[in-house]
Every structure is written in structure tokens, then in C-alpha cells.
Amino acid sequence: MKTGSRITTLVAAALAVAGATVVAQSGRDPLPSWNDTAAKKAILDFVAKVTKEGSPDFVKPEDRIATFDNDGTLWVEQPIYTQVTFAIDEVVAMAPQHPEWREKEPFKSILAHDRGAMLNFSIQDFEKVVAITHSGMTVQQFRDTVKKWLAEAKQPRFKRLYTECIYQPMLELMQCLRDNKFKVYIVTGGGQEFVRAFAGPTYGVPPEQVVGSMGKVKYEYNKEGSPELIKLPEVLLIDDKTGKPEGINMVIGRRPQAAFGNSTGDQQMLEYTGAGDGARLMMLVHHDDAKREYAYGVGSKIGTFSDALMAEAKKKGWIVISMKEDWKTIFPPAKP
Amino acid sequence: MKTGSRITTLVAAALAVAGATVVAQSGRDPLPSWNDTAAKKAILDFVAKVTKEGSPDFVKPEDRIATFDNDGTLWVEQPIYTQVTFAIDEVVAMAPQHPEWREKEPFKSILAHDRGAMLNFSIQDFEKVVAITHSGMTVQQFRDTVKKWLAEAKQPRFKRLYTECIYQPMLELMQCLRDNKFKVYIVTGGGQEFVRAFAGPTYGVPPEQVVGSMGKVKYEYNKEGSPELIKLPEVLLIDDKTGKPEGINMVIGRRPQAAFGNSTGDQQMLEYTGAGDGARLMMLVHHDDAKREYAYGVGSKIGTFSDALMAEAKKKGWIVISMKEDWKTIFPPAKP
Numbered sequence: 001m002k003t004g005s006r007i008t009t010l011v012a013a014a015l016a017v018a019g020a021t022v023v024a025q026s027g028r029d030p031l032p033s034w035n036d037t038a039a040k041k042a043i044l045d046f047v048a049k050v051t052k053e054g055s056p057d058f059v060k061p062e063d064r065i066a067t068f069d070n071d072g073t074l075w076v077e078q079p080i081y082t083q084v085t086f087a088i089d090e091v092v093a094m095a096p097q098h099p100e101w102r103e104k105e106p107f108k109s110i111l112a113h114d115r116g117a118m119l120n121f122s123i124q125d126f127e128k129v130v131a132i133t134h135s136g137m138t139v140q141q142f143r144d145t146v147k148k149w150l151a152e153a154k155q156p157r158f159k160r161l162y163t164e165c166i167y168q169p170m171l172e173l174m175q176c177l178r179d180n181k182f183k184v185y186i187v188t189g190g191g192q193e194f195v196r197a198f199a200g201p202t203y204g205v206p207p208e209q210v211v212g213s214m215g216k217v218k219y220e221y222n223k224e225g226s227p228e229l230i231k232l233p234e235v236l237l238i239d240d241k242t243g244k245p246e247g248i249n250m251v252i253g254r255r256p257q258a259a260f261g262n263s264t265g266d267q268q269m270l271e272y273t274g275a276g277d278g279a280r281l282m283m284l285v286h287h288d289d290a291k292r293e294y295a296y297g298v299g300s301k302i303g304t305f306s307d308a309l310m311a312e313a314k315k316k317g318w319i320v321i322s323m324k325e326d327w328k329t330i331f332p333p334a335k336p
Numbered sequence: 337m338k339t340g341s342r343i344t345t346l347v348a349a350a351l352a353v354a355g356a357t358v359v360a361q362s363g364r365d366p367l368p369s370w371n372d373t374a375a376k377k378a379i380l381d382f383v384a385k386v387t388k389e390g391s392p393d394f395v396k397p398e399d400r401i402a403t404f405d406n407d408g409t410l411w412v413e414q415p416i417y418t419q420v421t422f423a424i425d426e427v428v429a430m431a432p433q434h435p436e437w438r439e440k441e442p443f444k445s446i447l448a449h450d451r452g453a454m455l456n457f458s459i460q461d462f463e464k465v466v467a468i469t470h471s472g473m474t475v476q477q478f479r480d481t482v483k484k485w486l487a488e489a490k491q492p493r494f495k496r497l498y499t500e501c502i503y504q505p506m507l508e509l510m511q512c513l514r515d516n517k518f519k520v521y522i523v524t525g526g527g528q529e530f531v532r533a534f535a536g537p538t539y540g541v542p543p544e545q546v547v548g549s550m551g552k553v554k555y556e557y558n559k560e561g562s563p564e565l566i567k568l569p570e571v572l573l574i575d576d577k578t579g580k581p582e583g584i585n586m587v588i589g590r591r592p593q594a595a596f597g598n599s600t601g602d603q604q605m606l607e608y609t610g611a612g613d614g615a616r617l618m619m620l621v622h623h624d625d626a627k628r629e630y631a632y633g634v635g636s637k638i639g640t641f642s643d644a645l646m647a648e649a650k651k652k653g654w655i656v657i658s659m660k661e662d663w664k665t666i667f668p669p670a671k672p
Contacts, residue, residue, distance in 0.1 A: 062542065065544075139585060183544070192586075192589070193589075196589050206398065206589075206590075207588065207589030207590050208401075208519070208544075208587065208588045208589050208590070210589065214586060216582075217582050217585055217586075218578075218582070219578035219581050219582055219604055219608070226611050227581065227604065227607050227608050227611050229581060229582065229585050236572065236586075242554075242555035245555050245563065245565060246552075246553050246554070246555055246565065249475055249553055249565050250528075250550060250553075250572075250586075250587075251544065251586070251587050252543070252544045253528070253529075253532050253542075253543030253544050253546065254542075254543050254544070268555055268563065271563050272555070272563050275562050275563050
């Protein structure tokens, strides 16, 4: 049936461009790594509501926005934030050019691999480390350095690249939202340029959809007269706690309908999201799976999930995702 | 032919979703308000190059970014920037609550409608006016105030709403780029929230695609306990000159392939755009049409187009658009 198959090809080609919508309507389970618990149901109910034309909760496709925290929400943040490990490794790599660091804190402790001292670093110590490792180069050079590091550095427990220590169920959730015309953003306390360096290939999130802590940049000309953006050691925004809705306004300029986090740093983002009209979805990943990942929360320095946050979640109807109960698998299959 | 028409309907429906691409391939002139001059040819050549798969200049659809200045590039900026007129009108509207302004500059001159004094306002005078009219309210309240003002205020010469004093050829250019999968941004020296208030209905540009001069915002709770973003009088970024590439990096995080401006404030944005690899398109609108719009440039306080900028354009191959020669029409048809 030559004509028939030609028409089929035409339809298929047109549908391939239309893409996303059709996939979502195919009947395939969009969240195969989620157990059939309340969390999964809440996601599917929310998506059904906001995408149903004529429903009071309907949101026009071009207005659909979802925001995801990164550390502890999309990838592993234990035993220490990946970006901190990166900064420490960079200090070690830069040390030959800085002989004075051998006698100067906080660099001295880092070069001596003194984990005890590092765990007790003050905010000021960290600021010094971040300033020296995250400024003085072009934005592109910085991203290249991050990419190169991420291509080799491995998470100590799972012995995988950090970009492979990402949560399969959250990848499916992001894709499900995209299939339903949501613009998916990362809103991270981590550095905006650090996360931009890997968010594309790792999560399918382009640079303009990464909101993060920002440093100033300066427009300058290099020796060849070409313009460059140089990273400066001055902070423009700490995209954490109240900084998250502030950063969302700066870069996105409107309120998301759905927000996903895992710690006290995400409380205001969820609160801001929940304060809008119509159907809303706020979720917190709870790390309660010591066997497959980590169990932490109250009292953890990394990714604090305080009792107050749990109480707030209950009060406001935010859904707490139990990694142990709600997720069939944690990570994507290992790459060959 | 029932089956046939059903298939046609299916194809049509799928194509309707695919939309944009198909329109661009229909053979219809995408730039009907442009004369057949070098400027129009340069646009069409650029679009053909970057969208042709296999061409060395091909840019993947998801990587296509174009940035447009607003004042003087997308809408009229003479005899005075629209946002300044707004601020002055706001001072007048707020005056009953501020009896002290009758004796206090710069408010005194504004309330006395002293145009001579206003033309000689210093930067500090303007800062005072902007601070009082652009902060102390929520982001949403501010946008609502702008919308309300724009729904009534008229441009003094053309006796049309400011949002109707927009350039038809530039609207077509934005749509042509969108039809070819470009993400179209506004990068304006004007206030980000001011431009976000009308960029959607006026230009088809959503809030997240408006980069502008930014003030700080503060996350707070109102009397009902609801979270709000309050505009503060502190400046975060002046999105003009070197601030344009800096703002582009902050919000977009990558280099555009095409950039459009009209004054010295746009030079660095065009320079930054032009410094990338592959095909590039940089254009400057030159206001040389006193009859249909305005003629100004060198020496104009509003929208300065200096001799140095003209020399730079020639040196770098930026295309200077002559409103007089290159544009068939200036504004869209009057609304009934």
C-alpha cells in the first residue's frame, strides 16, 4: 500500500515534530521508576488537572513552569556537596602556583587533606576557597574546568561519576513535565555556572533554565581585543532560602506551578509556589534510604530536613517523597 | 473521500502543533514590511545559513538565541523614554500623599510641569524619581500599575498608545526568527519589570525572556501571612553597555547568534554576539526618518547613535537599518 504508507510517513513526520504531547498521550507509564504510592498519584493527578482544557485548574502550555532544586533533589549531595569537593580538588590542582598556601589557612588544611579541619571550616573559609577557585577566569573557561573535572571525579561511595549519581525517578518526573509542555528549571543554591556546565547533557536543562547562586561578571577585552566575561569574586545572589523566590523572579519572572526540593533551603521556593492560584504541586525528597543511598535529615549539615520543615510540609499539604517507599530504583543503569 | 479527508485532518492537526516551522516553509514573504534592500537580504541569508542542516553555519534549533534592545529598536523612544514619562506621571499621581514634594526637588519641577528643569535633571534626580515610583510595592502590583498606565497613556506625536508605537518590520523580524526556532529575548536598558508588564501581549515575549535593568527584591510575608516579593530601591544590574552582555550571561547563559539595537548602549551586546563562531547577524536601527518617525543619532540624549558607533558598525560588518530606505511601513495598522 504505497500511498497509505506514504501518508503514514507524513503523519509520522508531522507527529515527530509535534513530539512531546503525543508521547504523553501514548498510554505508556511516564514514571516507571516510581512505586504506585500516593506520591506518584499526586504527580499524575496534578499533571492531569493543569493540562485538561476547560478544567478550572487548566494552565496554558506557555505558562507552565516547574522548578527543581539540584543538590539532594536531582543528584546525591552526601557525604559533601559536589561543588565543595570540586573546589577542594581545584585548590590542590592550583597549589603548585601558590607555595604560600602551605602556611596559610584554609588552604593549608586542604593541602594536608585534614578532613577534620575542613569539616569545621567557617563560612569565611569557604568563601575564600570559592573566591580563589571560581573567579579570575572567563565564564567559558570555568565551565570547561568543571566539565573536565566531572568527566573524571567519582562519588566516593558509589564509585560512579557524580553526573551518574542522579535520581532516575526525578529524571522521569522532569521528562513527564516537559512532555506536558512544562518549562523545567533548576533553581539551586549551588553556583549557576557550575550547574550550567553539566545540566544540559545530564538533565536536559539548557543554561537559560538554570537559576543558581550568582557571582558578578565583568565584560573585558583580551589581548587579541576579543570581548570576554570574567568571573569576579563578588556575590550577586545567594540562591538559597528567600534567595530562591528572588532568583526565580530575576530569571523567570513568574511563579511556578510546581516545585521540588529536599531541604530547608527549599522551603521558601515551595511556599512561594504554593501561594499561587489553582492546582499546585510541592514535593520534598526525603533521604530515608541508607541502604540504597543515604538516610539523613534533622541535624545533617548537608541537606538539613528539619522537624520544622516536616511540620510545614504536613500543614501545607506538601508531599514528602520517601526514597525507600516511593522509588523502585535510585540511579539510572550504569553506563557501559 | 471520507478516509482521505480524515487523514488530511490528522496531518493538519499534527502540523498545527508543529506550527511554526511549516509557516516559515510556506513560501510566504516573512518580512512584508521590509523593502527589498540589503538589510532584508542579510536577514534572510542569515536565517537560511543557520537553519540549513549540514551547512558549516548550522545551529541546532535548541541553541538558537536572538536578543533585541527595546527603546528605539522595538518601540519609539522619542521625545523621551516611555519609562521616564511613566515615572513622571506616577510622581504626579502620588503627589497628594506627599505634600512635602511641592517644595522638594526634583519633585517640585515635575509637579510644576517645568520641562526645562526636567531636561536638565541629573542622574541623581532620576534615581530619586525611579526609586520612589519603582519600589515599595510587590512585583505584581508594580506590573499592574504599568499595565494600567500603558492602557491609557499616549505617545504625544502619534496620539497612539505607546504599545502601538512599535515597529511593524521588527515584529515581523521577531516572528521570522521564532518561526525558525529562535528563542527571542529582549535585552533592555529599561527596567526588567517595566518591560515584562507588556512584552507578552505587545511582542509575544514571555517574562522569562526579558532581560533588563534589575532592582533587588525582598521576600516577605504580608498581613495575611502570604509570601510576597517587594521591590527595593537598590540596583542589582544596569543592563546597558557592558551590562548587556553581563545581563545576557546572568539570565540566558549563552551567546546569541543575532542581536539588534539602535544606540551606543547596544554596542557591547552586538560586539559580544559578533565574537562567536559561525554565521552572525548584528543590526542597528538608524532613525533617519523625520517624516514618518524621528531623525536623530549623533548628539541625541535619547538613543545616541554616535559617529564612533557608525564607524564600528562599518568596521565590523554590522548592518545599519535605514528606517527611511529599508522599511515600507513603520507601525502596525491602527487598532479599531
